[in-house]
Structure formats: structure tokens, C-alpha cells
Amino acid sequence: MSESNIFTIYGTDPFLIELKRDEVFSELKKNNFFIREIFFNNDKTFKFESLYQENEASLFSEKKILDLRIYSPITKENTEQFIDFCLKLDQENSLVLSIYNIDRLTTKKWFKEISKISKVQEVKKVYPNQFRNWVIEQYKKNSLDINEENINLLIEKTQGNLLAAMQEIKFLKLLNASTNFLMEDSSDFEIFNLSDSIFSSDLENSLKILQNLKNKKTPEPIIIWFLYRELERLILIKEDKNTFFPGPKSYQSNLKKKSDSLKLDFIVELKMELAKLDRDFKLGRSDFWKTSEQVLIKLCNPQFFSKTPA
Template identity: 25%
Template structure:
């Protein structure tokens, strides 16, 4: 069956399904849905967790062996499999066998980017629809972002004036993960008082000398030394790089779209405005990056972003900040 994120908690209270699929391109909402499932599974006694990343290096025979193995001391387990491409690929046969007769001592959590449309027509997905739960996570539309932000603030006991809400919404540019982090900061700084524009300005100044948005600007501008300083500060302050990664990925893909295919002869200013880039400062940064960066640089940068994502989720030996430093060097070439 399918359910939306808002109905997931109610569904979990009725009992656990053997398999869950959470898919979408909003890291915050995907993460929160997964956390709800993990919490419900732990409460039901599924304490042990195994994680797999379904990239080209994954041996699906290893995954199949885990499903067949008796868990140590008969403990219940959670097996999580990340699908970075939205496709199950070589794992289809394994999942078909699992879904045909789901193990009673295992809860499976598949975590995917937006699910590839072709996958929804395959046997494994149809089996999942009958035996498990699919939670598709859709982006929050730009025009609905202020309302989402206000609702989120209300849940945290924060009261924002109309001006403060507008200022915060413009600054966050629809980035849900960054919005969550900003509201957490405001909650600590304001202690229940009403938040107006002055409070927002002061909170921004007090919270950090640098922020993820400034880092994205410096990376795209090819200013590697300054980008490196910002990376160091954000790393020391314990920032989550996934928030800025969402913005950076979006901008790199916009640049790739402009530099390749039928759009490569388009006027940059008109192109970015058509794609919803209305802030003059951001448009200027993107236009300058479009003139300077080559398609091969942009493709390599997108791959490095994938490594940052994997590292932030614990699937790389090095830290995500290491790959962000590599990214700053890559984007500074030909500067």
C-alpha cells in the first residue's frame, strides 16, 4: 500500500509491515519518515541493524545471505538498503524472494531517491504494494514553503511575525533541511518570545560567522581558499552538510542543464529566471559560474556531491568535509 508522510505515524501504531520503501528528493522528510519507522521497529524488538548501499560495488548475494541467515540469539533485525539511483537493479530477484515470503524476524527499510518510474511496473514493487508500505515523499512547492515553515515553527512552539516569516522563507530558498536547522537555532536563542525581523537578523549574526549558503556561493565562484575556511568553521561547529548539499546539487544541475543539450545556446539570465531563480545575487553567481565552468567539471562535481552524501550517511571512510574540500579545488580550476 501507499501512504503519505503525514499518515505514517498513525499507520505504524497499527503494527509493523515486513517491508517499507521511503522514496523522495527531500532529505529532511525522507530522514524523518525513516526515523519513525526505525523507532517503531526498535519498540517492537527489532534492535539489530544492518545497512547496505546499493551502488555498483554491492554484492547482492551478501544481502541474500543475510535474509537467509538465522540472527544471533534469535534477535530481530532491521535491514536497511539505500537506493541512490532510484532503481533496485541486480537486487530485484533478491527482493522478489524476500517479498514472496517475508521473514518474521526482519523488517526491511528501502531508502531511495525519487523512485524510477520503470521500477513501479516491476514484479518486486507490485509485491511490495501488497505486502509492505511505500511512503513517497514529494517536495514542498515554492509557494507553499512559507506555510510549511510556519507550521513547522508552530510545532516547535515558535511564534514568527509575518515579516520574520517572509525574511526566513526568502533566505532559506525552500531548503527544508536548512529550515529545520535554523528553527532549532531560533528555538535556543529566543526562549519562547515572538520572533520578528530584528530577531532573525541578530540570530543569523550570532549563530555562525559563516553558513552553508555562503559556502555554495564561494564554491561556485571558484574561491577555493575562502571556501576552505568556511568548510573548516562549519566542520568545527558540527554542521550537517546535507543542507548545503541540497542547494549545491540543485545549482550544479541547473548549470549542467544550461551547458548541455538543447539549452546550451540559451541566454543564461533568461534561462535561470525561467527556472525560478529570481534573487539577483544568486542569479549573478550562477551566470558567472556558467561562463567559467566546463561541462566535464560540472559532471565531476555532481559525482563528488554523491560522495559527500555517502560520507555524511556513514558510507565512506573519509568525512564529507574532505570531499567538499576536493570539490572546492575542482570548481576553482581555470579561475
Template identity: 25%
Template sequence: MELKPEQLAAQVASEPLRPAYLIAGPEPLRVLEAADAVRAAARAQGIAEREVFEAEGNQREPDWNALEASFRAPSLFASRRLVELRLPGGKPGKDGAEVISGFCADPPQDVSLLITCGEWSKQHGGKWSEAIARVGKVAIAWQVKPHELSEWIERRLRARGLRADRDAVQSLAERVEGNLLAAAQEVDKLALLSDGEPIDLARMQSLVADAARYDVFRLVDAAMNGQGAQVSRMLAGLRAEGEAVPGLLGMVVLELQRGAALARVHARGGNLAAEFKAQRVWESKQPMYRRALQRHDARRWDAFVAQAGRVDRMAKGRESGDAWIALERLLLAVAETRAARLLAAGA
């Protein structure tokens, strides 16, 4: 049975740890919090030892032989262990599927397996995920749809001991525009600022910041996440607010250079996890970069950086052209592979 991450988090806190858990999906916050709930339950049940397996060096997959050996090896420091397997792409391949299925067929009594995936669809599952479901739990963190956001926020408010009327909840949903991390941060802020009284619309508006402001950070995130329509809307908002292209380009160039560096490591089969660390990319944002890397190769990322230089020259009057149009074409090309022709048209 497929659970929601929030259901899994509630269950794991009140029952003995199962042999295996699979938490996957495109919503990083929900995956992270459900995995944290499993880790917290493990600690509460006296499981102090933890091992983590993910791709390293030139490998595109974890060391399956080492993982299989770890399942059968005795614990060095504790009677029970939590073994974590991180699969950002959501597919273990043939060898990995066999190792996972073998584990589930005869789970060691001293090991609980936690698998997290940054991507998921019906094509990602298979006999290996079905094997996990038979002995453990499977939770899929689908993105919260616009009509579901208010309910998600209301549940989070209740979990923090807060009460808000429908208009207040809807107002917060409109401010965060589907960004669950922003919504979670605002709820945490409300928990600190509220005096326990019910929150109406006026009070909500006075307590929370306008998280839906069109800022450059969210603009770049939209481009990296492949949200072309949102890119255009945010750029229009920034322009209407009186922002200038040179003021936006610093962050845009930084992210494009970061993408280019990651793409070069990815192209040569290098240690992408280490490069994420070197580039100071938070774990919650890594799935966004991985999706962007799947859309464009290293050569195209270098072209994006070069085009950003042209936009800068346009903005400073050193090259002819409309800097706003050129910037939009650039970010749309980052967001959507098919929009690359717009970039070529502006060359």
C-alpha cells in the same frame, strides 16, 4: 496507499514495525527524517541489529544474492533485525525487483526491510513497490512546491512548540527560498531563542539570519541541482553585493574537481559510495551529485575544471574576456546539458 514522509513518521512511532518500508523522492531532508523515524521506532521496539546493503566495489547494484541470503539467515545478536537497502537511482533492476518481491511474498518474522531511494517518478515503481505497499508502507518525498513551503514551515514550527503569525511564516519562507534544510535549521534556532511567546513579523526578522543571501555555497548547489535560472539570479545578486569573481572561484573549482573525481570513478564502475566518503560528501548531498553525474561524463567534468582556470585568468587580467559572463556560462553548462554550447562559445 502512498503517504507523505511526515505521515509515515507519525504512524511508525505508534504502531508495530511493518515488514517493509519504501521511502523515496528527490527531497533529501524528508527522506532522511522519515528513515530516521523508522530506525528510531525499531530501536524503541527492541530491534538492535541493523544491516545495510548498497553498491560496492565495481558493482552498480547491491549484491542481491547476499541480500536474499540475509533475509533467511538467523539473527546473530538479536531476535529481530532492520535490514536497509539503499537505491540512490530508485530502480532495483530485474534481479533486485525479484528479491524484493520474494521477500514481501513471505516476509521473515525477524526482519523489517527499509528501502530508501534518492530519485523517484512513476516510471521508478513497479510490481516490487506494489508488493511493499501490500505488506508495509510507501512514502514519497516530493519536493515542496513554493506555495506549499509556508504550510511546511508552520507545521515544523508547531512540532517544536512554536507559534508564528502568517506574515512571520511567509517572511521565513522568502528568506530560505525553498531550501528545506535551511528552513529546518532556522526553526531549530528559533526553538532555542524563543521564549515561548508568539512570533510576529518584526520578531521573526530579528531572530533569524537572512538565509536567502546569495552565497557561493548555494550558487554551486544550484548549478549541481540543474537550476539554471537560479544560477543566473544568484550570480547577479552576488555581483550587486560587491563580490569579486576570484573570491567565488575557490569553492567553484573545489566542487568541479570533486565532480570530476566522482565522474572518473563512476565511468570505470568503481565504488562511488567510497569515493563520496573520500570526497567528504554528506549523505544528504549525494543525490545532488548523482543527478549531476547523470548529465555529464568524465570528459566534460574535466573540461569544466579547465574552463574554471580560464575564468580565473580573465578575472586576474591574464586573458581577455568578461570573467562574470564566463563564470555564468560555466555554471549554466554544469546545470543544463543544453547550455554546454554556451561554454563552447566562450572558449
């Protein structure tokens, strides 16, 4: 075990924790960590045996990220086992701990112990009077040079919602936005009509909209961005039922219903399919629109692709 391969992220805002976690993942990928296993510690019944199994050295020496998300305190009974696991972490693995809104966290014995052997990052809440500076910081991180008019429009449009703001920024980056690009130009894409169809499990209409987008020669990266965004939202709703997204009440309601109807593993598999589609498309090795149709079919009718989707 070495300090460099254990990362501890903690805070009160699930989205900001996810954002910081993604930054850690991006850095690890630069060091050839491409395999990730996700574990959830939601209650006292969590067993560390599965972590020990994943930590066992691979015959092929594959570098692996163990992504442990902690929603409830490690019990006194499990503290010793937890620290032992961290100390015995294989050099070919990295452990990323995400700790969500646990009261008096810094006073916990297990947290004090893990702080001694990991890189600890506290993710602080972004208050309304800090929102503008946070948005500007994200522009810089994403190498976007956008004028004051665009910044003001984004702030007005997202109303302090960090997730919505970040998704707009990703969208602008995807479009290679410049100082001459106005965000209102991005709001009229028919692609956003897909959300209601997908979350209402209306396959026929979803495929019709996708065909219209194809006929209009909508850039393929926009389709990938949209589908990936919706999958991310499904996961975030699973992690926190109170997560809010801008839009009509029907959108929020249908989003929650769809999230409840799908297993987390099923959503993660779809994200992996999208990542493969993105990679293959860039290399000219896939029928982009046909594969996108297959993803839509799975989202609308998961019961045909998973024995227990719910």
C-alpha cells in the same frame, strides 16, 4: 515477515524522502531499533547477497534496520530475488526502502509486489505556492510557536529551499525558540564562518574559530547542530550533485569538493561520533571542546584517518 516491518517511501525530491525516512527511523527507535545498515542500489550490478547476510538472525537478537536506497529500477532478473528477500525478512529486522524518482514506478512489477507487503508512503513535491504551509507544518511537528514575523523572515531568507528552511527550524528548536525570538538574531553567529574553513581544509583557521566560539561561551548544542548540518549536506551532495544550498558560490563549490574527497562511510562515522558526543556531553562524560576539535581535524585532514578517503 510481517507488513509492519517493511516501509516503502517514494517520490521525486531527495530531501523530502530523507525527511520522511527520518520520521520512520524515529518511530523504529521507540521500538529499540538502534542499529542501521545502509545499502545503495545505483545500477544493474547491485547484488542482494549483502542484504541476505545482514538479514541473518543475530546470536544476540539485535534489532536492525536495513536501509535500502533505490536509485534505479530493480531488473527483471533480480525481481524474484528481491521479493523473496522481503518475504523472508527476519522478524527482528525492519526494511526501509527509499525509491528515488523512477519513471512509471507504480507500473513496475517489483513495486506492485512490494506494495502488497509493505507500508507505502508517497512523498509529494512541495510547490512554491505550498511552501508557506509546509513551513508552518514543520513548525508544528517540531513544537515551535513562532509568530508571523519569524515565519515571513524564514520564507524570505530560504527562498523556497526546503532543506535550508528545515535546518533553520531545527536550529530554532535547538535554541528553544519562543514567540519573542527573532530569527535574525540567529544569523550572526561566528559559527557559520567555520564552513569555509572546513570545506577549504583550513585546519588552523577552523581550530581558531572553534576556540573563539568556546571563549564566547557559545552553547554546545549549537556546535553539534552546525557540525551535524554540514555532515548532512555532504551526504546529500553525494546523493545528488545538483542539490543546492543558500550561500556564496564559493560555499557550494567547496562543499562539492569536500564531498567528492570523502567516502560515504567516513562521513557516516563522523555523524556517529557526533551522536556519541551529544549523548556523552548530556551525561557529563566527555570533554566537549576537545572532542569537537578532533571532529574538525578529521574533516579538514581526512587522509590521516582513512586509508582511502576519496
